[in-house]
Amino acid sequence: MDLPRGLAGVVIDQTSISSTKNARLTYSGYPIEEICQASFEEVVYLLWYGRLPNKEELQKFRKMLVRKMVLPAETVRLLLYIAREPQHPMSILRTTTSLLGTTNDVEHDEPPRILAKMLTVIAAIVRIRNNEPLIDVDEKMGVVENFLYMLTGERPDEELAKMFSTVMILQADHEFNASTFTARVVASTFADYYSCLTAAVCALKGPLHGGANERVFEMLEKIYDHDMDPIDYVKDAFKRGRKVMGFGHRIYKHGDPRAKILRPIAEKMAKRTGNTYFFEVQTEIADYMLKEKGLYPNVDYYTALIYHCVGLKKDVFTTIFAACRTAGWLAHVMEQRREKTLIRPCSEYVGPDERHYLPDVND
Ligand SMILES: CC(=O)SCCNC(=O)CCNC(=O)[C@H](O)C(C)(C)COP(=O)(O)OP(=O)(O)OC[C@H]1O[C@@H](n2cnc3c(N)ncnc32)[C@H](O)[C@@H]1OP(=O)(O)O
Numbered sequence: 001m002d003l004p005r006g007l008a009g010v011v012i013d014q015t016s017i018s019s020t021k022n023a024r025l026t027y028s029g030y031p032i033e034e035i036c037q038a039s040f041e042e043v044v045y046l047l048w049y050g051r052l053p054n055k056e057e058l059q060k061f062r063k064m065l066v067r068k069m070v071l072p073a074e075t076v077r078l079l080l081y082i083a084r085e086p087q088h089p090m091s092i093l094r095t096t097t098s099l100l101g102t103t104n105d106v107e108h109d110e111p112p113r114i115l116a117k118m119l120t121v122i123a124a125i126v127r128i129r130n131n132e133p134l135i136d137v138d139e140k141m142g143v144v145e146n147f148l149y150m151l152t153g154e155r156p157d158e159e160l161a162k163m164f165s166t167v168m169i170l171q172a173d174h175e176f177n178a179s180t181f182t183a184r185v186v187a188s189t190f191a192d193y194y195s196c197l198t199a200a201v202c203a204l205k206g207p208l209h210g211g212a213n214e215r216v217f218e219m220l221e222k223i224y225d226h227d228m229d230p231i232d233y234v235k236d237a238f239k240r241g242r243k244v245m246g247f248g249h250r251i252y253k254h255g256d257p258r259a260k261i262l263r264p265i266a267e268k269m270a271k272r273t274g275n276t277y278f279f280e281v282q283t284e285i286a287d288y289m290l291k292e293k294g295l296y297p298n299v300d301y302y303t304a305l306i307y308h309c310v311g312l313k314k315d316v317f318t319t320i321f322a323a324c325r326t327a328g329w330l331a332h333v334m335e336q337r338r339e340k341t342l343i344r345p346c347s348e349y350v351g352p353d354e355r356h357y358l359p360d361v362n363d
């Protein structure tokens with residue numbers, strides 16, 4: 001049997017949530033270049049219900065999500081205990097997501113409450129690890145503004161909120177990527193929402209998937225700290241047979257459409273916050289990678305700099321990706337549940353031929 005490695009190019013099921021057909025990303029039919037201008041709440045509604053909300057529905061949906069961002073005291077107590085542990089923030093998030101599924105108030109948890117909770121929990125993990133006080137939800141603001149406020153302790157201005165909203169939308173869904181597929185496999189067994197999300201967080205953590213954003217900034221910092229020529233850094237990575245993080249993609253061989261939208265946002269954010277050095281290094285590396293390897297930056301490349309400009313430490317970058325992707329994970333879990341079919345593919349056995357156990361042979 002001639003199997004493509006890593007199931008590359010294999011269509012394993014249908015979805016009406018998002019598509020990367022012809023290397024164009026669409027959410028329920030809307031090109032990403034257009035839908036990224038909507039509000040985050042509109043896009044979540046679209047991913048979950050297959051259509052955009054009208055004005056009244058949007059207002060109601062936004063209000064409901066924001067209200068649900070307030071965490072129960074029991075969850076805050078848990079977080080204060082877990083988030084101080086020295087493990088990587090994605091490990092903390094994995095354990096927290098799992099624990100959220102065991103608290104007393106989960107019985108009636110539905111996607112809006114779960115998404116809202118995940119956003120607040122992730123912001124709280126970031127604050128606790130910085131030894132900063134937790135910030136209360138401000139019900140006068142929308143979801144993105146509140147998320148930023150709870151992360152940084154500062155109410156964002158309109159320009160920042162708009163840019164960050166685009167960033168969140170761009171990471172909200174991506175058809176059958178590794179973490180979403182993982183969530184769908186778990187959902188297909190009819191396991192609960194938190195089990196699906198815990199599994200998805202585990203898959204996102206790895207450096208070939210969501211964990212790449214942290215490694216991108218690690219590279220930029222190393223170049224800065226050692227006053228290196230960025231091209232020497234890349235050449236050295238090639239020599240050692242190492243991948244340059246934030247480049248390449250299973251689907252997009254001629255450029256990730258999200259990176260094209262993110263690049264000018266990263267540039268603007270870098271200018272706003274005095275981080276143009278990093279943006280210039282990124283540009284130099286991107287030009288070289290294209291020239292030498294024909295590889296383009298992916299979504300994780302520019303979000304790394306954007307998160308740095310927001311004031312976040314690199315070890316929490318992937319948790320922010322998880323916050324955005326929770327919207328998509330939940331959409332796929334709902335879709336998978338509607339399908340009512342267990343995902344259970346087959347394998348080709350390539351182990352030893354049949355052999356037989358002989359009792360006492362080793363005596
Ligand atoms: C949200 C996301 O998950 S986006 C992806 C985030 N991940 C990263 O940025 C990690 C770095 N990138 C990679 O590891 C890969 O490009 C992946 C995993 C994203 C895609 O992998 P695949 O589709 O399996 O492509 P594959 O790894 O086979 O790459 C094809 C060729 O390009 C090379 N290549 C791919 N990405 C890179 C890279 N970032 N740096 C250097 N070389 C690379 C491979 O070594 C391979 O070369 P070869 O044919 O000489 O062996």
Ligand SMILES: O=C([O-])CC(=O)C(=O)O
Pocket residue numbers: 171173174176177178209250251298299
């Ligand atoms: O689709 C993929 O393989 C990875 C990706 O870009 C994403 O999850 O956003």
